[in-house]
Amino acid sequence: MNLNAVELGFLKRMDNNSGHELALFRQIAMGDEAAFASLFHLYVPKIKPVITQIIRVEGPEKDIIQEIFLGIWLGREKLNEVAMPHNWIFKMVYFRCYTWLQRQGTRNKAVHILGLENPLVSNFTEENLSFSETAMLVKQAIQQLPPQAKKIYTLSREGGLKITEIASQLDLSPQTIKNSLVRSLKSIREFLIEHGVILPLILLEMGVLFFC
Template identity: 45%
Template sequence: MQPITSNIDRSLFARIAEGDEQAFEQLYHSYLPELYPVIMQVVRTELVVKDIIQEVFLYLWMDREKLSGIEEPRHWIFRMAYNRSYSWVKKQIVREKAAADMQQAQQNISTEETEDAIAFSEASRLVQEAIGQLAAKSQQIYRLSREEGLKPAAIADLLQMDVQVVKNSLYRSGKTIKTYLATRGIIIPIALFIAAQ
């Protein structure tokens, strides 16, 4: 697709500033083929290219009220893409350095720390096993609380139950998990698995 003119760009920006989704889609599809190879040259990872393009256009849409004042939309879009691409590269360098440092540190882990990690992994596995032993409704309540982070009141609303029933279920589930672990020789404070209600 040929690049669209500055006048059309400005017109699209003005329409997007008013919340015109069709104009947004037109702009997106016009620039996608141009932005893709430019960003790829910098980051060299397809998934990252897609993420950066999404970020640029998400920012454009979220901050659309300011678009009508931009004189050179093309320049603005490419500047945003370059800035985000180079920012990603800088962060990646830091991440790679941190990963190298972590790898070096892991080579120096003591036997005791390794055993602790294995014990924790086993405890986590047993917790999941214990959850699997709960009644279906208790499992559902427990997972909504611990995995989805919902409060008892929110769970009660979602499942159309009394909030006290939810709290009682969470308490009983916590005790069951603690007992299950204890019978397998693992004594862990229940607070690690049962969050405050």
């Protein structure tokens, strides 16, 4: 079969993308947070519309995206074994959507939409355990914040309010709010490290695990 110039160009880009993603996976496997952030920004625009299409409701896709990338980070030691990052990530997308639909009490809908009874369950059992343990630790870390710091962090990460909005609501300066968030992130991360868990800053900045 002869390929025209457009088709050859497309295949070349696919090869380049695959090579780039494999390189990111190898770096993430070694704990490279910058590579993790690059993968995050590369894939969020790709998977967000797919998630919305599967769950058929807007809003929870942010939580599902956070779950997916937390799972990638927690299972980073296995990334060296992944030959096709794109396929692997989308398997996680389907699994997390299935799990979300189950939590909503719509198991039959999940099976109907995805066409699978229990997709990838065996592959993600261990990762789910790590996810639950990490979620519990993050909650504990947040609970240990001073009352006002916890309120500011919650309004920002759970409520989705901007710094200026929080400042107006609490009658504080924007700089005070910003400083509080920085200290809270540092405190949460230090708490996790003390308990043997290292999370990329990008996940904490997004308020990962508030949905648990």
